[in-house]
Amino acid sequence: MKKATIALLGDPVLREKSRPVTAFHKKLHALIDTMKFTLINGEDGAALAAPQISVSKRIVVINYCGEYHEMVNPEILESSGEQNDIEGCLSLPGLSGTVRRAETVRVRFRDRHGKERTIERSGRMAICIQHEMDHLDGVLYIDRMDDDDFVYNDEKGTKIAVGDLLRISPRRQD
Ligand SMILES: [Zn+2]
Structure with missing residues (x-):
């Protein structure tokens, strides 16, 4: 298997709204396997979203805190609390910044076979x-x-x- 190329800041694919996945077949499994391979064999990334390998679909793989998740069409059902912590991103290599997020989220998603799951995580x-x-x-x-x-x-x-980074790639306006 080959690692996919990571889209970097300035690539318009990172500013698109991704489409939901509707078919849970071989093509999806191959795409998720490529994402997993790219993440696990890459530079200490915690997670990867499909748009970061230039595929505008609602898929995320996470390999972090001793957990591995594949999330298709994820939705946040509930969020609570607040935390400020440092984040980095494979699409902005070498950089990190402090962001405010919810402390706890409950998220519903489908696995690669279309089975629905819900998890709740904090921190x-x-x-x-x-x-x-x-x-x-x-x-x-x-x-x-x-x-x-x-x-x-x-x-x-x-x-x-x-602001200088956002001149390279402005925020979405919707
Ligand atoms: Zn990112």
């Missing part, structure tokens, strides 16, 4: 789920920051204003 896993689901609506974590906030590249010891 870092809840951040991960919300971050990935945002990708399905063309939303990036920097969209949830203020334009005059900064993202940091710890390796290079540099910082970039969020």
